[in-house]
Amino acid sequence: MVASVYTVAFEGIEARTVEVQVQISSGLPAFTVVGLPDKAVSEARERVRAALSAIGLALPAERITVNLSPADLPKEGSHYDLPILLGILLAMETLPEDSLDEYFVLGELGLDASIRSVTGVLPAALQAGSMGRGLICPYANGAEAAWAASAEIVAPKDVLSLINHIRGSQHLDAPEPSLAEDTATYLDMRDIKGQESAKRALEIAAAGGHNVLMIGPPGAGKSMLASRMPSILPPLMATEALEVSMIASVAGELQGGKVSKVRPFRSPHHSASQPSIIGGGARAKPGEVSLAHGGVLFLDELPEFTRATLEALRQPLESGKAVIARVQAHVTYPARFQLIAAMNPCKCGYLDDEGLACNRAPKCALDYQGKISGPLYDRIDLHVEMGAVSARDLSLPTPREGSGDIAKRVANVRALQRKRYEALSTGDTILLNAHADGELLEKVATPDDAGRVLLLEAAETMRLTARGYHRVLRVARTIADMAGSEQVGKVHIAEALAFRRISPQAALAAVR
Structure with missing residues (x-):
């Protein structure tokens, strides 16, 4: 038998x-x-x-x-x-x-x-x-x-x-679905004094699902800002929570078998290996990019990660999937995450301070920033240059606006985007401006005449790639949504361009 x-x-x-x-x-x-x-x-x-x-x-x-x-x-x-x-x-x-x-x-x-x-x-x-x-x-x-x-x-x-x-001699009751309580204590944006441009960039990123790179000297508040990102993000929707929990279940990280609506926030150390970031190993387990699906992947000291690891990020950032190739099979994990990265402008960190900069400046900055390849740099929507925080800034009163106020605005803008893309019946899971592409992006983010002229001139001056051009449009669409504007205008394009650096090498040449 x-x-x-x-x-x-x-x-x-x-x-x-x-x-x-x-x-x-x-x-x-x-x-x-x-x-x-x-x-x-x-x-x-x-x-x-x-x-x-x-x-x-x-x-x-x-x-x-x-x-x-x-x-x-x-x-x-x-x-x-x-x-x-x-x-x-x-x-x-x-x-x-x-x-x-x-x-x-x-x-x-x-x-x-x-x-x-x-x-x-x-x-x-x-x-x-x-x-x-x-x-x-x-x-x-x-x-x-x-x-x-x-x-x-x-x-x-x-x-x-x-x-x-x-x-049939004993009856086992069916289990009840359990939702994990959000017991985390979030750090508040109210703690950040100064760095208004960086705060604005993080709000835009949270509202539209965009990637951010913060560049500034040690102590400028890059890690402080990134650690407060979870406090302004809305909870996961039911479908998102289920998909995130499926990844956590396969990875063995679903605590107590309870589904959570809290967006993931992953912050691996820069010594992490490529398989731990992208996924892999003997059993092809999900990596940090997949465990951050639906949430945030924070990479502090970005150039300190190995070159191979950084280059491996390019595919997940573009496709929202991590594909792990094996001889017997290809394993695919979802990896639609927001990248929040931080780095110093150079190895010593004090490129713009003549009194503290090392004797290799600005050559050290060229070598240090050169670790970030052009294709990876191009996939980051918002580039934020941060200066040192002065004692005068620190002595200012605590800001009135905190994470709760920003989170309400972010939730409203995300609801607006969800309604827009559901009405367009795209047939896929596009919910945020950062994920719109091709004909859909042209339909929702076509700028007015003045905005188009500015964008074309900037694209030529800044030598934007096709990817960079489209990422500017996505950011401008989010800025317009935050302003309650149906049409992407010149002012929205201008702000999006302000958060777009040319390249590390070109920026260094300007510093010289």
Whole structure:
């Protein structure tokens, strides 16, 4: 007899159906798992053996063969433990033959027959619901699985209670979806004195989803401003929260199985490796760019990251996806994030201060800023040059306007954009000006005659690329939205151009 139990394998955040086939046949006692299992799957044999012993059962003294089909799809992770155990119980006729036909099963086994939490339960539950199936998962993951409203969720704490539920001698209540409370204490923009231009740039960035690069000497407030970005961003919408939580689930970072509406804010150290930023590793896990999906990726000391890592950012910034290539498959993770980057103008940081600058200035600035390639620089919408904060600025009274006031304006502008793009029926998930492109961008951001003339003149003078030209239009559209203007005008184009540096090399030549 061959018994079958269904589970999933993950390719990015997509769950692919895997059939766990179990055959018990005559022959010398053996327990073999085939179908491209990794080390964790192969070790399931010992966990299954111990779990069965804990509930008073034993493996039959026969040949047990477990096939994970399709056999050419790599199988990774410990969530195959429970489907393998249930497949064996079906083959032993301990469970009714068709009792698990309508379920996907995931779960890691403890030696005491407990069922322990695993990663990827949320995408598995959504896949199960889309196929009209239910899901059996660990109790600890029940809250996240319950967000798949169309799927029946069974979340047992241990194997014995699951067996009793299947047999009908015990009933397990369906878990309830749980939403994580926002208990974070946000830093307030009110703490920032001076740097009004940088504050304005961050508000524009938050309203339109634009990328920002802040360039200034040490102590200018770059990190302070970036750390306050979460305080002015609106919470995630339901669809966004679900997608962000799916990534966190696959990465094993969904705390307590609770979906959160708080936008991610990731701030990796500049010593981070390329796979940790972009994604990869032996199991092709999501990197920081994907964990920041729907939120902010803050890269402090941008030139200190390795050149390869910075160049690898170009594709996610352009496409909103991180593609990890492997010999056997290409794994794609969503990576639609806002890049907030900060850097000093040169290695010593004091390029514009003759008293503090090193004796290599301005040559050191050319070398330092040259670490940021033109194509990466071109993908950043807003370039903010910040000066040192004076003692006079610090002695000023605390600003009246705080993060709450800015957040209200940002939420209103984002609601306006969402309404606009939904009315245009674009057929995709464009919600912000930063994501508009091609014909759609021309439709929503065509400037008036005066604005067009200014933009054309600036494009020639500043030698803007086609990408730079379109990014100026996107920023101008956001500025117009903030001003309540239907038409992109000359004043909006002018402000967008003011936040557009020519290039690090050209700017350095101007300093000379």
